Amino acid sequence: MNTGDDVTLAGLRVCPDLDSILYALAGVNDAERGWGRADEAERAAEEMTAWGVGWPWFTLGDRDLGACITRSHWLAEGVGLAEVVRRLASRWDLGVALLPMSEQPIETHVHTAEQGRMHFQEWWVRHRAGLRAERFELDGIGAATPAPGVLAAIADADAVLVAPSNPVVSIGPILAVPGIREALVATAAPVVGLSPIVGGRVVRGMADACLEAIGVDTDAAAVAQHYGAELLDGWLVDTADAGAAGRLTAEGIPTIARPLLFTSVEETAAIARDALALAQR
Amino acid sequence: MNTGDDVTLAGLRVCPDLDSILYALAGVNDAERGWGRADEAERAAEEMTAWGVGWPWFTLGDRDLGACITRSHWLAEGVGLAEVVRRLASRWDLGVALLPMSEQPIETHVHTAEQGRMHFQEWWVRHRAGLRAERFELDGIGAATPAPGVLAAIADADAVLVAPSNPVVSIGPILAVPGIREALVATAAPVVGLSPIVGGRVVRGMADACLEAIGVDTDAAAVAQHYGAELLDGWLVDTADAGAAGRLTAEGIPTIARPLLFTSVEETAAIARDALALAQR
Numbered sequence: 361m362n363t364g365d366d367v368t369l370a371g372l373r374v375c376p377d378l379d380s381i382l383y384a385l386a387g388v389n390d391a392e393r394g395w396g397r398a399d400e401a402e403r404a405a406e407e408m409t410a411w412g413v414g415w416p417w418f419t420l421g422d423r424d425l426g427a428c429i430t431r432s433h434w435l436a437e438g439v440g441l442a443e444v445v446r447r448l449a450s451r452w453d454l455g456v457a458l459l460p461m462s463e464q465p466i467e468t469h470v471h472t473a474e475q476g477r478m479h480f481q482e483w484w485v486r487h488r489a490g491l492r493a494e495r496f497e498l499d500g501i502g503a504a505t506p507a508p509g510v511l512a513a514i515a516d517a518d519a520v521l522v523a524p525s526n527p528v529v530s531i532g533p534i535l536a537v538p539g540i541r542e543a544l545v546a547t548a549a550p551v552v553g554l555s556p557i558v559g560g561r562v563v564r565g566m567a568d569a570c571l572e573a574i575g576v577d578t579d580a581a582a583v584a585q586h587y588g589a590e591l592l593d594g595w596l597v598d599t600a601d602a603g604a605a606g607r608l609t610a611e612g613i614p615t616i617a618r619p620l621l622f623t624s625v626e627e628t629a630a631i632a633r634d635a636l637a638l639a640q641r
Numbered sequence: 642m643n644t645g646d647d648v649t650l651a652g653l654r655v656c657p658d659l660d661s662i663l664y665a666l667a668g669v670n671d672a673e674r675g676w677g678r679a680d681e682a683e684r685a686a687e688e689m690t691a692w693g694v695g696w697p698w699f700t701l702g703d704r705d706l707g708a709c710i711t712r713s714h715w716l717a718e719g720v721g722l723a724e725v726v727r728r729l730a731s732r733w734d735l736g737v738a739l740l741p742m743s744e745q746p747i748e749t750h751v752h753t754a755e756q757g758r759m760h761f762q763e764w765w766v767r768h769r770a771g772l773r774a775e776r777f778e779l780d781g782i783g784a785a786t787p788a789p790g791v792l793a794a795i796a797d798a799d800a801v802l803v804a805p806s807n808p809v810v811s812i813g814p815i816l817a818v819p820g821i822r823e824a825l826v827a828t829a830a831p832v833v834g835l836s837p838i839v840g841g842r843v844v845r846g847m848a849d850a851c852l853e854a855i856g857v858d859t860d861a862a863a864v865a866q867h868y869g870a871e872l873l874d875g876w877l878v879d880t881a882d883a884g885a886a887g888r889l890t891a892e893g894i895p896t897i898a899r900p901l902l903f904t905s906v907e908e909t910a911a912i913a914r915d916a917l918a919l920a921q922r
Contacts, residue, residue: 371713372710400684403684404683404703405706407707407711411707411708411732413711422703423688425703433651451692493886640885
C-alpha cells in the first residue's frame with residue numbers, strides 16, 4: 361500500500377491511503393463521501409481548528425483520529441509501521457494481509473507553477489489539484505527500503521494485480537521504493553495492471569493533473585507504456601479503449617478490453633477474475 | 642492550578658484539573674456530569690479502546706481529545722505548559738489568568754494496601770478511591786520549579802484564596818512545588834482558605850480517603866491545622882463547624898463560620914466576597 365501521501369498533522373501520523381483501504385475492506389468506510397469512517401463527526405477537529413492547529417481544510421473525523429492517535433502512539437513506542445498496520449487490521453477479519461510499501465516516512469511534495477512547493481495533501485485536498493503541478497518529489501524515497509514482507513509477498517505471489525489507482529501519486533511511490541519495481545520485474549508471478557483511464561478520462565480523482573506533470577497522456581495505452589513492458593505481463597482496458605489493445609499487445613503488453621467501470625462489489629470481482637485469467641495465460 | 646493529576650495516555654498529555662477549570666470558566670463544561678466538555682461524544686475513545694490503547698475506564702470525549710492533541714502538539718514543539726495554557730485559554734474571554742503550578746511533569750502515584758503502586762487516576766477513576774491508600778508520591782516534584790509567573794502572582798497579589806479543593810491531591814501538590822509554599826508564607830497578601838469539609842464530611846469527591854492516608858481527620862479544623870497558621874491568615878468554615886472557629890482563631894488562624902454549601906454562581910460569589918472581606922481584616 362502507498363504511504364507517499366502520509367502526513368504528520370498536530371503530531372499525529374496520518375496515513376490516508378492505508379486507512380482508506382483498511383476501512384473499505386473492514387466495511388466501516390463512508391462509501392458515500394468516499395473517505396473516512398461511517399458514523400463520523402468532527403468534534404475534535406473543530407476544537408483543533410479553533411486553536412489554529414492542524415489544517416482546517418483537512419479535517420479528520422473523530423473515529424479517524426482514534427486510528428491516528430493509536431498509530432502514532434505505537435510508532436512512538438518503536439513499533440514498525442508494518443506491525444502497526446497488522447495490529448490495526450487485526451480488529452477485523454479481512455482475509456488479506458495489508459503491507460505498507462515501506463516503514464520509513466515518505467512524503468510527496470508538489471512543485472506548483474503558482475505557489476511553489478507544498479505537501480501533496482495541500483495541493484490535492486486544499487487546492488483540488490487546481491494549481492499546475494510541475495513535478496512531484498518523494499521526500500525520503502532515496503533512503504527507503506521495502507517494508508518487512510513486501511519483497512517476499514511479491515516473490516511468492518501467484519499473480520500480482522496493479523490496481524487502477526493514480527499511476528503517479530498512488531502506484532508511482534510504491535514502484536519508486538528502491539527494490540520494489542525490481543522485485544516486480546524479477547518475480548515469476550505474472551503482473552497484470554488495470555487501466556485507471558477510460559476513454560481518455562480518469563475514472564475517479566484527478567489523476568490527469570498528475571499525469572500531465574510527468575508528461576504522460578491521460579490515455580489507457582500511455583499509462584501502460586509508462587509502467588512498461590518490462591513490468592507488465594498484462595493490461596486491462598475498457599471497451600472504450602479497445603483500439604489500443606492490439607497495439608499494446610504488439611509492444612509486449614498482452615492487453616484485453618472489457619468494461620472497467622464498476623459500481624458494485626460483484627462487478628469489481630468479475631473484473632478481478634478477468635485480470636487473474638489474463639495472468640494465467 | 643494543580644498539574645499533579647496529569648497523565649500521558651496514548652502519547653497525549655492529559656491535564657484533567659487544568660482543563661476542568663478552563664472549561665468551567667469558559668462555560669463549555671458539562672456541568673451535569675461534572676467533568677469534560679458539553680455536547681460531547683466518545684467516537685475516538687471507542688476506537689482506541691477497540692485497539693486496546695488507553696484506559697477503557699478513563700475515556701476522553703472527542704472535544705476533550707481535541708484539547709489534548711493540541712496541547713501535546715505544542716508541548717512537542719517545545720512550548721512551555723504556561724504558554725500552552727495561555728493559548729488554550731485565549732479562545733475565550735475568561736477575565737483571569739490561569740497558571741499551572743509547574744511546567745515540569747509531576748504525576749501523583751498512590752500506594753494501595755491491596756494492589757501496590759498505581760497512577761492517581763487509576764486509583765481515583767478506576768477504583769473510585771476504593772482501595773486503601775497508604776501514601777501518595779508526587780513523581781517529579783523534587784526537581785520541579787514553579788511555572789513562569791506563579792511566584793510573581795503570589796508576591797503581587799492583593800489576596801490569595803485557597804479553594805475548597807482536595808487538600809491532599811489538589812492543593813497538596815501545588816504547595817509541594819519547591820518555592821510555592823514559601824512564597825505563600827512570605828507574601829504580604831493575606832492568604833485565606835475555604836474548608837472543603839462540612840460537618841465532618843467532604844462536600845464533593847473522595848477527599849476523606851486521601852486525608853486518611855496522610856493522617857489528617859476529615860474535619861474542617863484539622864484541614865486548617867494541616868495547612869498551618871504559618872500559611873493561613875484566615876479560614877472559612879461552614880456554620881455546621883462554627884464550634885471550631887474560636888479554637889482555630891486562638892491558634893492563630895482567624896476563622897469565621899458561614900454557609901459553605903453552594904449550588905449557584907451567586908452563592909459562590911457571596912462566599913468569595915466573605916473570604917475577601919476576611920482577608921482585608
